[in-house]
Amino acid sequence: MDKGAIGGLFNIERDNKKKGTEIIAVTSGKGGVGKTNLSVNLSLLLRQFDKKVLLIDADIHLGNVDLFLGVTPPYTIADFVLKNKSIDEIIYKCPEGIDLLPASSVVRELIESEEVALKKIGEAFRRFHDDYDVMVIDTGAGVSRTVMSFVLSADKVVIVVTSDPASVADTYGMIKIIKHTVPSMPIVLVVNMAKNLEEGESLFKKLNLMVQKFLNSKLIFGGCLLKDEQISRAIKMQTPFIQEYPNSTSSLYFKLIVRKLMSVPSRDRALDMNIFDRLVGSREIILGGE
Ligand SMILES: Nc1ncnc2c1ncn2[C@@H]1O[C@H](COP(=O)(O)OP(=O)(O)OP(=O)(O)O)[C@@H](O)[C@H]1O
Ligand SMILES: [Mg+2]
Numbered sequence: 001m002d003k004g005a006i007g008g009l010f011n012i013e014r015d016n017k018k019k020g021t022e023i024i025a026v027t028s029g030k031g032g033v034g035k036t037n038l039s040v041n042l043s044l045l046l047r048q049f050d051k052k053v054l055l056i057d058a059d060i061h062l063g064n065v066d067l068f069l070g071v072t073p074p075y076t077i078a079d080f081v082l083k084n085k086s087i088d089e090i091i092y093k094c095p096e097g098i099d100l101l102p103a104s105s106v107v108r109e110l111i112e113s114e115e116v117a118l119k120k121i122g123e124a125f126r127r128f129h130d131d132y133d134v135m136v137i138d139t140g141a142g143v144s145r146t147v148m149s150f151v152l153s154a155d156k157v158v159i160v161v162t163s164d165p166a167s168v169a170d171t172y173g174m175i176k177i178i179k180h181t182v183p184s185m186p187i188v189l190v191v192n193m194a195k196n197l198e199e200g201e202s203l204f205k206k207l208n209l210m211v212q213k214f215l216n217s218k219l220i221f222g223g224c225l226l227k228d229e230q231i232s233r234a235i236k237m238q239t240p241f242i243q244e245y246p247n248s249t250s251s252l253y254f255k256l257i258v259r260k261l262m263s264v265p266s267r268d269r270a271l272d273m274n275i276f277d278r279l280v281g282s283r284e285i286i287l288g289g290e
Pocket of ligand 2: 138
């Protein structure tokens, strides 16, 4: 892994830490499990709790946060990385009161210069250190270098999982990498598309037992969202769910997840003093997962 890419993100986020900006990465082992939907609704709820929020679409090439919000930002991260637009020009102020750093659609040059892109994004973070209470990072799926750069830079990580065996297996694989690299990273598990709350809790317990037994660590239960036709309908309508159905049961579950998430202490950086070495040392593991 390129030292600069991860080191850059990490350093910037450390500056943010001094100012109290909390960085929450929302990620998953397997794709299509509900990360973007959670990131968007989480950001809007944080706004309702009076937090100043920057939502970062870190699925750099295939991001679709803008579609979930029903907005059309004029510029994307590709304009910042490749066309020298300033970060302030790229940040899109959503009508809901949150700021969005939009991802690009597929741009070949951006794919070719992904390390440069990461470095530039990292530098841009420094620019924001006073501006936000929370940065929510919606990552792509899997354990690519880019995803792990964002995940390992965060103060806490939310992993979205479903009962699909592939999702469970990939979640465990991702937890293993995170705990190996940054042992003090709080990992909050959110079970999505559960049949009922019992199924969600028992999936959490199963994964937590594995993590306790084999990784000598533990997970935090962030809560559960049920499979809900209204959620997919809101996504199709490109309207944020909690705005469309504010009094629904799923909106209540979203709120419980946000409350829980905000109550989880950020990781203690003093425990990770040699994190940079560990990040560089984890290069093989992360590259091996690509
Ligand atoms: N709780 C839910 N109930 C019903 N459908 C859901 C729920 N959560 C997500 N979905 C469906 O799953 C789809 C994928 O959700 P989303 O795009 O948020 O996943 P993702 O993890 O961000 O995917 P990717 O890995 O491609 O970025 C949505 O389009 C929606 O139809
Ligand atoms: Mg997504």
